[in-house]
Amino acid sequence: xxxxxxxxxxxxxxxxxxxxxxxxxxxxxxxxxxxxxxxxxxxxxxxxxxxxxxxxxxxxxxxxxxxxxxxxxxxxxxxxxxxxxxxxxxxxxxxxxxxxxxxxxxxxxx
Amino acid sequence: xxxxxxxxxxxxxxxxxxxxxxxxxxxxxxxxxxxxxxxxxxxxxxxxxxxxxxxxxxxxxxxxxxxxxxxxxxxxxxxxxxxxxxxxxxxxxxxxxxxxxxxxxxxxxxxxxxxxxxxxxxxxxxxxxxxxxxxxxxxxxxxxxxxxxxxxxxxxxxxxxxxxxxxxxxxxxxxxxxxxxxxxxxxxxxxxxxxxxxxxxxxxxxxxxxxxxxxxxxxxxxxxxxxxxxxxxxxxxxxxxxxxxxxxxxxxxxxxxxxxxxxxxxxxxxxxxxxxxxxxxxxxxxxxxxxxxxxxxxxxxxxxxxxxxxxxxxxxxxxxxxxxxxxxxxxxxxxxxxxxxxxxxxxxxxxxxxxxxxxxxxxxxxxxxxxxxxxxxxxxxxxxxxxxxxxxxxxxxxxxxxxxxxxxxxxxxxxxxxxxxxxxxxxxxxxxxxxxxxxxxxxxxxxxxxxxxxxxxxxxxxxxxxxxxxxxxxxxxxxxxxxxxxxxxxxxxxxxxxxxxxxxxxxxxxxxxxxxxxxxxxxxxxxxxxxxxxxxxxxxxxxxxxxxxxxxxxxxxxxxxxxxxxxxxxxxxxxxxxxxxxxxxxxxxxxxxxxxxxxxxxxxxxxxxxxxxxxxxxxxxxxxxxxxxxxxxxxxxxxxxxxxxxxxxxxxxxxxxxxxxxxxxxxxxxxxxxxxxxxxxxxxxxxxxxxxxxxxxxxxxxxxxxxxxxxxxxxxxxxxxxxxxxxxxxxxxxxxxxxxxxxxxxxxxxxxxxxxxxxxxxxxxxxxxxxxxxxxxxxxxxxxxxxxxxxxxxxxxxxxxxxxxxxxxxx
Numbered sequence: 041x042x043x044x045x046x047x048x049x050x051x052x053x054x055x056x057x058x059x060x061x062x063x064x065x066x067x068x069x070x071x072x073x074x075x076x077x078x079x080x081x082x083x084x085x086x087x088x089x090x091x092x093x094x095x096x097x098x099x100x101x102x103x104x105x106x107x108x109x110x111x112x113x114x115x116x117x118x119x120x121x122x123x124x125x126x127x128x129x130x131x132x133x134x135x136x137x138x139x140x141x142x143x144x145x146x147x148x149x150x
Numbered sequence: 151x152x153x154x155x156x157x158x159x160x161x162x163x164x165x166x167x168x169x170x171x172x173x174x175x176x177x178x179x180x181x182x183x184x185x186x187x188x189x190x191x192x193x194x195x196x197x198x199x200x201x202x203x204x205x206x207x208x209x210x211x212x213x214x215x216x217x218x219x220x221x222x223x224x225x226x227x228x229x230x231x232x233x234x235x236x237x238x239x240x241x242x243x244x245x246x247x248x249x250x251x252x253x254x255x256x257x258x259x260x261x262x263x264x265x266x267x268x269x270x271x272x273x274x275x276x277x278x279x280x281x282x283x284x285x286x287x288x289x290x291x292x293x294x295x296x297x298x299x300x301x302x303x304x305x306x307x308x309x310x311x312x313x314x315x316x317x318x319x320x321x322x323x324x325x326x327x328x329x330x331x332x333x334x335x336x337x338x339x340x341x342x343x344x345x346x347x348x349x350x351x352x353x354x355x356x357x358x359x360x361x362x363x364x365x366x367x368x369x370x371x372x373x374x375x376x377x378x379x380x381x382x383x384x385x386x387x388x389x390x391x392x393x394x395x396x397x398x399x400x401x402x403x404x405x406x407x408x409x410x411x412x413x414x415x416x417x418x419x420x421x422x423x424x425x426x427x428x429x430x431x432x433x434x435x436x437x438x439x440x441x442x443x444x445x446x447x448x449x450x451x452x453x454x455x456x457x458x459x460x461x462x463x464x465x466x467x468x469x470x471x472x473x474x475x476x477x478x479x480x481x482x483x484x485x486x487x488x489x490x491x492x493x494x495x496x497x498x499x500x501x502x503x504x505x506x507x508x509x510x511x512x513x514x515x516x517x518x519x520x521x522x523x524x525x526x527x528x529x530x531x532x533x534x535x536x537x538x539x540x541x542x543x544x545x546x547x548x549x550x551x552x553x554x555x556x557x558x559x560x561x562x563x564x565x566x567x568x569x570x571x572x573x574x575x576x577x578x579x580x581x582x583x584x585x586x587x588x589x590x591x592x593x594x595x596x597x598x599x600x601x602x603x604x605x606x607x608x609x610x611x612x613x614x615x616x617x618x619x620x621x622x623x624x625x626x627x628x629x630x631x632x633x634x635x636x637x638x639x640x641x642x643x644x645x646x647x648x649x650x651x652x653x654x655x656x657x658x659x660x661x662x663x664x665x666x667x668x669x670x671x672x673x674x675x676x677x678x679x680x681x682x683x684x685x686x687x688x689x690x691x692x693x694x695x696x697x698x699x700x701x702x703x704x705x706x707x708x709x710x711x712x713x714x715x716x717x718x719x720x721x722x723x724x725x726x727x728x729x730x731x732x733x734x735x736x737x738x739x740x741x742x743x744x745x746x747x748x749x750x751x752x753x754x755x756x757x758x759x760x761x762x763x764x765x766x767x768x769x770x771x772x773x774x775x776x777x778x779x780x781x782x783x784x785x786x787x788x789x790x791x792x793x794x795x796x797x798x799x800x801x802x803x804x805x806x807x808x809x810x811x812x813x814x815x816x817x818x819x820x821x822x823x824x825x826x827x828x829x830x831x832x833x834x835x836x837x838x839x840x841x842x843x844x845x846x847x848x849x850x851x852x853x854x855x856x857x858x859x860x861x862x863x864x865x866x867x868x869x870x871x872x873x874x875x876x877x878x879x880x881x882x883x884x885x886x887x888x889x890x891x892x893x894x895x896x897x898x899x900x901x902x903x904x905x906x907x908x909x910x911x912x913x914x915x916x917x918x919x920x921x922x923x924x925x926x927x928x929x930x931x932x933x934x935x936x937x938x939x940x941x942x943x944x945x946x947x948x949x950x951x952x953x954x955x956x957x958x959x960x961x
Contacts, residue, residue, distance in 0.1 A: 046953040055665065055691040058952035069952060073664055090707045093695040095668040102668035104695035104703055109668075120594035137952075144955060 041129065042145060043138040049075060051137070057092040057101070062144055067128055068092035069137065070112055072099055077137060078112035079130040085123035151179045154450070155240050155247055157230060157394065158255035159184035161193055162423030162439040164212055166253065169447035171220050177451055180222045181247045183240070186278055187227030189217060193278070194436060200282050200310030223247075233398040235416055251418055251450060254395055254406060258388035258424040258434065263298065267360030273382045276307045288381040289314040296320075296369040296379040298357050300327040302464060304385030305340075308349050309471075311381070319377045320344065321355040321369065323386075331464045331475040335491075336498050336514040342905060343471050343496075352377075390425040390432055405432045410456040412446040422446050428457060435462045463524045472513070474520035477527045478502065479510035489638075490541045491901070499541055506534040519543030538622050558611040567612060568605045573598035575612055582616045589613065590631065630669040632661045637890040641677050650682050652689055666692075673891035676778065676814060680886045683928035696776035700936045701758055704751065709758060711750040712775035713765050714811065717785045717803035717823075718746025727768030735761050745782030745820065747773055756950040762937035771935035778892070779814045780821075780882075783807040784832065788825035788842070797842035799825035802871050806840075809875055810882060812933040813925070816889040816898070819882060834862045837895040838878055847874045851881060851907070852899035860896055863904050866912040880911045880921035886928075887921075 052058050052071040059082055060067040066082035068091045078099070082092050089105030099112045109118040110125055117123040129140035156163050159182050170177065182189075190212040198204040217224050231241040239246045260275035262268055274284045285307070288295075293316055297308045300322030312318045320327075326337025327344070341351045356372040366382045390405035401407045401415035405427030412420045422442040424434055433439065438460035448455030463476030479502045490499040495515060501523065502510035507530050511523040522544045526533060533540055561567075563576030573596045581595040592609060593599055599606045606627070614621045628634045635643070640659065649655045652674050656666055666674065671692035678686045690698050701709035713728065728748055732740050738752040753761060762772075774781060785803030789795035803823040810819070822833030823840040833839030835855035839862045841848045846869040850862035865881065868874045884907060889898035899907055910917045939945070 044955065046955070051948075051952055053691055058948075061951045061954040061956050063956050066951075087705065088707070090703075093699070093703065093707075095671055095694070096691065097667045097671065098664050105705070107668065120591075139953075139955075141955065 042141045043131075044141040045136050046139045047137050049077075049132050049135050049137060055096045057094075057096065059090075059092045060139060064126075064144060066090070066092070067139075068101075069130055069139070070096055070101065072096055072112060075132060077130045077132050079128035079139060080110065080112060080115050081125040081127075083125070084108055084110075085117070085125060086121070091125065151176065152250040153181070153248055154178035154251050154253065155181045155183070155249040156253045156255060157183045157233075157240065158257055158423070158425075159186070159188075159190045159212075159224075159226065160255060160257045160423060161190065161211075161436060162257070162443055163253065163255035164190035165440050165443035166255070166422060166446050167212075167220070167222070169443055170450060173447060173451055175220065178251070180220070181240075181249075182217070182222050182224050182226075183228060183230055183242060184224075184226045185229060186280070188279070189213065189224065189226060191279070196276070196279070196282050197306035197310045199279070200276075200285055200307065201313040202310075203313075206279060230394055233394055233419075235398050235419065238418065249418075251420065253446070253450075254400075254414070254419065254421040254425060255423045256391040256394060256425045259391045260384060261387040261389050262384060263357060263386055265357055265359050267362060267366065268384070270360055270362045270366040270382075271364070272362070272366035272380065273360055273384065275384050276303050277388075285311065285381060285383065286314070289316055290380075291315040293317070293380040294319070294378045295381040295383065296377050297383045297385055298369070299383075299385035299387065300324075300351065300353070301330065301385065301387065302328060304383070305344065307383050307385055308344070309347070311383070312347060312349050316381070318348070319350040319352060319369075319379075321357055321371065321377070322351065322353045323356055325353055327351065327353070328464075328473075328475075331512075332473070332514075333479055333500060333512055335489075336473070336475070336500070336512045338906060339496060339498055339514045340471065340473060350377075388424065388434055390427065392425060395421070395425070403427050403430075410445070410458065411449045411454075412442060412457060413449070420446055420449065429459055431459060433460065433462065435464065437462060461524070461528045463520065472515055472517040474513040474517035475511065476520070476524045477508075477510035479512055485509070487639075488537075488541045501541055503533070503537070506532045508533050508540070558608060559615050567608050568596075568598035578609060578612045579616050582613060587613075587617065587620065629673065630667055632656075632663040632666050632670050633659060635659060637673065640674070641681075644677055644681050650678065650685050652678065652692060668694075672697075676816065676891050679814060679932075680928070683931050697778070699755065699758065700762075700772055700774075700776060700940065701753070702776045706752075708752045708754055710775070711753050711758070711761060711765075712743065712747055712773040713770035714773040714807075715747040716807050717783055717800050719785075719800060719804065720747075724768055724770055727765060727770060731761050731764050734764065743775070743782075745773075745775070746784050747775075747782065749775070759941045759946040759949050763941040766935070766938050766941060772937045774811065777814065778817050779812070780807070780810040780819050783810075783821040783823060784836070785823045786825050786830035788823075792825055794828060795825035795842070796844050797825060797847065799823045799831065799840075799842050802840065802842070802847070802874065803831075805871065805875060806878060809879060809929075812935075813882065813886070813929060814932060815882065815886050816891045817894045819885075819895065821878075835859065836862065838862075838881060840874055840878075846870065849874060849877055852896040852904065854894060854896040856894075858896070863899070865904070865908060876918060876922050877911055879925045880918045881907070883921040883925035883928075884910050886925075 046060055054071055057068045057070045060069050067079050068082040070078045082090050084091055084103040086108050087105055089103040091101050091103055093104045094101040100109050101112055102109050108121050115125040115127040131138050192209040192211050195209040199206055225242055229243045233240050239248045260277050274281050295311045295316045295318050297304045297320045300320045308318045308320045326334045327340045344351050358372045359370045360366050360382055361368045361370055366379055368376050368378050370376050392402045392406055395406040396402050406414055406421040406425050408414055408421050408426045408428050412422050414421050423439050441460050442457050445455040445457040486503045488501040497515035500512045501508055508526045513520050561575050565575045567573055567575050577596050578598055581592050586592045586595050599609045629637050629640055643659055647658055649658055655674055672694055675689050675692040679688055695703050701711055703709055732750055735753055735757045737750045741749045743749050783803040783806045785800045788799030789797055806821055819837045821838045822831040822836040824831040824833045825842045827841055833841055835853040839850045848867050849865045851865045853862035854860040866877055885895050885898055
């Protein structure tokens with residue numbers, strides 16, 4: 041793991057998300073109920089909708105374009121839709137948001 | 151033989167004597183007093199006698215022969231002087247009669263309202279045959295009658311008088327007719343039916359005086375309305391007739407107090423009927439009277455019998471009006487409603503449940519199942535098993551087939567059911583055959599009815615056809631999967647329980663999910679801000695992306711920006727600012743919209759605040775092209791330039807837009823104002839359309855030009871711009887207060903009925919002003935530019951990415 045400080049918890053509204061630009065593409069960082077953080081790819085596998093703009097409910101987010109619902113934890117599409125978005129490790133520590141950059145580094149090395 | 155004296159020859163004592171003689175014809179020597187100079191007749195049928203549909207002879211239940219055959223000593227038309235309980239005699243005007251047992255069945259007396267003029271000739275009550283004869287005597291073509299009291303009796307009197315050719319007005323104190331038996335919705339339908347047969351209904355009408363010299367001439371109300379009246383019928387209610395009982399010292403509360411065996415406070419004196427009070431209840435309907443008669447007959451014969459109170463049901467006897475009510479239907483905690491409405495057929499059914507029991511029923515338009523519901527109420531049957539189909543009545547229980555749904559059955563497999571997602575019938579059938587058994591499963595599998603939802607009914611019918619008995623048509627659609635409550639329930643509870651935040655709603659109304667879903671949260675956010683404009687703080691995270699970001703998201707994740715152009719009017723300076731912004735932010739497309747303004751498409755999210763600041767600097771504000779709220783007011787050139795224009799349609803359009811902008815509504819709202827009937831602004835397919843004419847403004851509403859195309863329907867003609875503005879504000883506010891989230895005005899109006907809307911927004915001035923005032927309170931919060939708020943310097947970073955790791959990785 042290689043934790044990168046990407047901002048403060050207050051930068052993300054409760055039940056909201058912000059975008060993190062990475063070499064692997066945009067990642068949506070979510071602040072779910074109880075200040076639990078999740079990070080998933082910001083691109084819906086259906087038509088590329090920005091998941092960071094979806095409504096957050098429970099541990100799920102609904103894509104703003106066509107209402108596909110994804111688990112923030114597993115990245116799996118819910119219900120009858122089939123698809124998955126990549127998930128990333130993210131955590132809060134002392135009010136800061138730490139994002140695991142290991143995967144980005146791996147890609148750099150490759 | 152014991153001596154029995156009965157005072158009052160009405161329906162209760164009539165039934166008592168029948169029961170008594172049937173059980174033991176020789177038990178008593180009976181003397182029957184009656185104030186009316188005749189024996190017992192079916193008082194319930196007085197209205198058909200009044201209307202002329204029946205003759206008096208047809209409604210007599212006990213004639214002279216019957217009394218003679220049972221050796222009843224009849225003392226009809228004779229007043230009672232007093233009851234002497236010490237000597238056990240009843241003193242009549244023509245002499246006294248001793249008794250061993252006495253039955254008081256004096257019934258009830260009409261309540262006379264204490265207003266000046268109540269004693270004038272021509273003012274009558276509606277209680278007995280003499281009253282009916284007086285009314286018939288006063289009848290005549292072209293003459294006017296005012297019935298005071300819109301209860302059962304008053305309405306029957308009104309209908310009867312109308313059939314006799316009278317011009318009839320019903321004055322009713324409460325907000326809707328028969329408020330003791332009906333809820334407001336059914337009361338409203340009843341009012342409409344009365345008006346359809348030519349009877350004027352004035353609710354919330356308080357009678358101040360009956361005017362006239364030699365006889366009544368008019369009725370004056372507290373609000374100064376006057377109705378001419380050759381005849382005034384007082385039908386405001388009845389009270390138990392207790393004078394004789396009072397005079398002889400029996401225990402009397404509201405009525406003569408009796409126990410379960412119908413004893414009064416004197417062991418040899420009994421009472422029954424409308425004059426009694428049993429377990430603190432007085433009855434004015436016939437069924438309980440008959441129950442009492444049965445018990446009293448037993449008591450008089452020395453048998454044990456107990457009256458335990460009655461559930462009552464009401465049926466209005468006006469030809470052509472089907473109305474039934476039974477039990478208790480007041481809104482109380484712990485009660486649930488099942489409501490079925492079919493505005494097209496004029497059918498309304500409401501069942502009130504408490505736990506597993508049905509406790510009340512109101513049926514209007516289709517009362518065929520009334521008796522069945524009534525028996526469920528009386529027997530306190532556990533209805534939990536049949537709850538889902540309960541409202542469809544007994545025919546639907548036990549697996550009986552519903553309608554064949556021929557139309558849907560006849561559709562070929564390739565027929566399109568869901569237009570939004572292009573789903574045909576065959577695809578839905580396939581999904582069902584593949585194992586989908588609920589609407590949600592079909593929706594998830596095929597996407598049918600998952601967008602606008604208008605085809606939900608069709609999808610359900612396809613399911614019903616394919617699944618047969620395995621599919622139960624849902625009675626009330628819950629708001630979403632998070633709750634079993636309907637939109638209507640939730641709105642009502644937000645108000646009645648004073649819930650002022652989304653967490654309060656999800657907590658108090660037992661949401662099944664921690665914080666709702668993408669379907670219910672935007673709806674709740676709207677309901678809360680509409681109900682509590684000053685207290686509730688808009689929750690951005692519960693808004694769809696477009697409303698959260700005040701711009702429309704496009705398929706590639708960019709946004710479109712549409713500045714407001716009031717009434718479609720702009721200036722060279724504004725156009726320059728728009729052109730500058732388009733160039734500065736590399737806008738790939740600039741397009742003129744259908745709402746008379748300019749759309750800048752393809753703007754990156756992080757550029758939005760800066761672009762808004764630039765536009766704000768030129769005086770441009772958000773056009774709310776993204777909101778469930780006021781979109782545009784489309785106008786034509788009007789009298790300022792057009793040679794046909796009758797009024798300043800452009801100016802009025804701008805005023806309307808300035809009045810309404812920023813308001814949130816259940817769905818989008820678009821207006822049009824045309825300067826003449828040539829209608830260049832296409833006002834007649836808008837949510838609100840105004841057509842200017844020489845005499846003023848014609849306001850029509852509930853048009854549509856989207857998935858459905860529908861012409862507007864006339865709402866009102868207004869002489870001045872001020873009135874147009876007020877009526878429009880009231881209309882929009884009523885829509886905000888009562889429509890389901892995501893119902894466009896045309897759908898909402900179809901559900902609630904244009905007549906109702908008209909009554910609130912146009913006819914009832916007080917209601918109109920109150921609505922407009924409530925709209926203004928809400929607008930004091932929301933009539934502002936959201937762009938300016940978000941363009942503020944300290945807000946801007948929130949629109950950019952949280953961090954950019956592409957640079958770090960590159961280092």
